[in-house]
Amino acid sequence: MDLLSYLPFTLPHPALLLAGVLEGTVLAAVLALTALGLSIVFGIMRVVNVAHGEFYMLGAVLAWFITHTITGAVGGPPWLGFAVALIVAPLIVAAIAATTDWLILKRLNYDPEATIVATIGILYILQQLALTFYGPDARPVEAPFDFRVQTPYFGYSGYKLCVVGAAILLMLVVWLVLTRTKIGFVMRATQYDSETAQAFGIPVDKVYAGVFALGAGLAAIGAVLIVPIQQAHYLMGGDPLLLSFIVVILGGLGSLKGTLVAAIFIGLSDGIISTLYEPTLAKILATLLVAMVLVFRPQGLFGARAA
Amino acid sequence: MLTLSNIDAFYGNVQVLRGMAMEVQRGEILCLLGRNGAGKTTTLKTIMGLVQARTGSITLDGDDIATLPAHEIPKRGIGYVPQGRRLFAEMTVAENLEIGLMTRGKGRKVRERMLDLFPVLRDRLKQVSGTLSGGEQQMLAMARALCLEPSVLLLDEPTEGLQPSMIALIRDVVTELRGGDTAIILVEQRVDAVLSIADRVLFIENGTPREAVDADELRKEPALVQRYVGIA
Ligand SMILES: Nc1ncnc2c1ncn2[C@@H]1O[C@H](COP(=O)(O)OP(=O)(O)OP(=O)(O)O)[C@@H](O)[C@H]1O
Numbered sequence: 121m122d123l124l125s126y127l128p129f130t131l132p133h134p135a136l137l138l139a140g141v142l143e144g145t146v147l148a149a150v151l152a153l154t155a156l157g158l159s160i161v162f163g164i165m166r167v168v169n170v171a172h173g174e175f176y177m178l179g180a181v182l183a184w185f186i187t188h189t190i191t192g193a194v195g196g197p198p199w200l201g202f203a204v205a206l207i208v209a210p211l212i213v214a215a216i217a218a219t220t221d222w223l224i225l226k227r228l229n230y231d232p233e234a235t236i237v238a239t240i241g242i243l244y245i246l247q248q249l250a251l252t253f254y255g256p257d258a259r260p261v262e263a264p265f266d267f268r269v270q271t272p273y274f275g276y277s278g279y280k281l282c283v284v285g286a287a288i289l290l291m292l293v294v295w296l297v298l299t300r301t302k303i304g305f306v307m308r309a310t311q312y313d314s315e316t317a318q319a320f321g322i323p324v325d326k327v328y329a330g331v332f333a334l335g336a337g338l339a340a341i342g343a344v345l346i347v348p349i350q351q352a353h354y355l356m357g358g359d360p361l362l363l364s365f366i367v368v369i370l371g372g373l374g375s376l377k378g379t380l381v382a383a384i385f386i387g388l389s390d391g392i393i394s395t396l397y398e399p400t401l402a403k404i405l406a407t408l409l410v411a412m413v414l415v416f417r418p419q420g421l422f423g424a425r426a427a
Numbered sequence: 428m429l430t431l432s433n434i435d436a437f438y439g440n441v442q443v444l445r446g447m448a449m450e451v452q453r454g455e456i457l458c459l460l461g462r463n464g465a466g467k468t469t470t471l472k473t474i475m476g477l478v479q480a481r482t483g484s485i486t487l488d489g490d491d492i493a494t495l496p497a498h499e500i501p502k503r504g505i506g507y508v509p510q511g512r513r514l515f516a517e518m519t520v521a522e523n524l525e526i527g528l529m530t531r532g533k534g535r536k537v538r539e540r541m542l543d544l545f546p547v548l549r550d551r552l553k554q555v556s557g558t559l560s561g562g563e564q565q566m567l568a569m570a571r572a573l574c575l576e577p578s579v580l581l582l583d584e585p586t587e588g589l590q591p592s593m594i595a596l597i598r599d600v601v602t603e604l605r606g607g608d609t610a611i612i613l614v615e616q617r618v619d620a621v622l623s624i625a626d627r628v629l630f631i632e633n634g635t636p637r638e639a640v641d642a643d644e645l646r647k648e649p650a651l652v653q654r655y656v657g658i659a
């Protein structure tokens with residue numbers, strides 16, 4: 121006798137479920153990278169970077185320019201254009217972020233409230249610059265390679281699986297840098313007490329510029345990885361910003377471990393719910409979850425209790 | 428060695444230092460005495476570049492250091508023990524020492540010397556510094572600053588909340604540093620501690636230097652202290 125037939129709803133077909141899990145994993149990987157950038161900036165600088173999604177958008181748009189130039193104008197192979205974009209686009213975005221830090225955030229003394237207002241301004245400036253120079257169209261970037269990985273039910277994009285692998289590798293690198301290197305050590309000292317850090321020779325201004333660049337660069341890398349799957353568009357920064365905020369709030373502000381766990385959770389559930397039901401439902405549930413966390417556990421699932 | 432002249436400093440629009448001035452030589456202990464809020468801590472922060480002097484000059488061996496970025500000042504050999512210790516509380520004892528060593532690129536030899544000087548720290552290298560006792564924390568704050576092998580040492584109320592044996596240890600260390608030709612500026616509330624160690628005492632009132640007095644004179648006539656600050 122079939123017990124399952126007693127359930128008040130029908131279980132989805134396993135093929136659909138698997139598709140949802142795979143899509144969710146890709147989303148989770150890219151989201152984890154992007155949210156990690158937001159989380160590091162907040163953790164070390166106490167700056168809520170509302171323009172984070174625009175650095176993501178810039179990464180995608182620059183990736184289009186770079187691949188378009190190399191494959192279109194010069195006639196190079198797609199993998200070459202993509203490889204160059206993967207390295208150069210995040211570096212350009214990081215440089216723009218460091219300049220922004222120096223021109224704007226530093227002059228506000230990193231005041232937590234003033235920087236929120238300032239980054240809202242930066243959001244619109246970057247968006248309008250992209251609209252002016254890139255235009256209102258969504259444009260595709262060709263994947264550097266594609267092959268199919270056969271599952272029991274269907275063939276799945278090998279590129280998407282590589283995105284997951286690349287994201288995991290990058291996060292491992294970031295984690296090693298933060299915990300095992302002198303740069304990470306100096307960043308932590310700055311995070312704990314920036315004034316005393318200065319009194320011991322740590323160039324806090326440079327650390328902040330570097331952290332802001334790193335945060336933006338991580339978002340840009342996430343965007344370059346995603347742009348062969350989604351298209352590059354000047355308004356594409358909204359969703360990653362919202363999801364990153366959800367992840368960072370769920371995980372606990374400034375907690376890297378929490379950020380990762382929350383990104384995996386939100387990415388997977390978003391992927392599964394979007395595939396089985398619809399994307400709007402996924403966003404509604406995530407937002408509800410954030411509301412619950414804010415009410416019952418405002419420090420986040422992994423954050424330290426506020427002092 | 429270290430000279431401040433005519434320093435004005437502000438927090439926002441509020442002026443805290445008004446014409447602050449002092450001079451300290453190698454092998455000398457200058458004590459700053461003044462009421463709460465007189466501007467002693469602000470004076471030390473201004474020397475460290477953590478508060479910007481709006482006017483006046485700060486020179487170290489003749490070089491103007493007031494215009495240097497804050498992180499360059501410790502590299503010139505000024506060690507700082509802040510009020511309230513200001514350890515990196517989430518970091519271990521070893522990591523706090525490491526930050527001091529990094530400042531001027533000192534190595535294992537200096538580290539060993541610090542651990543000999545403050546043996547309590549040797550047993551606790553792996554301990555998170557926020558969990559140390561108050562006395563141990565003060566030892567660590569001293570050791571971290573001494574890791575620079577500083578030629579000028581700024582101490583902001585290093586004996587605050589410590590038991591007499593710890594105070595004695597700190598006094599011994601400071602006295603020995605003076606013998607080693609370090610210039611020391613010591614902020615202290617306790618007049619007895621000041622009198623037992625200082626070479627000169629500078630009275631500060633309302634962000635302004637009032638009078639620099641030879642400590643010997645005060646030792647002969649402690650009532651003078653009353654006249655200058657009314658604390659005792
Ligand atoms: N960060 C700050 N912002 C604004 N005002 C400040 C700040 N720090 C200190 N002040 C003010 O500056 C004045 C001098 O403070 P300072 O800490 O230098 O005094 P102090 O002599 O060290 O006092 P204490 O003996 O209590 O340590 C005080 O009136 C204080 O309220």
Ligand SMILES: [Mg+2]
Nearest residue numbers: 467468469510
């Ligand atoms: Mg003080």
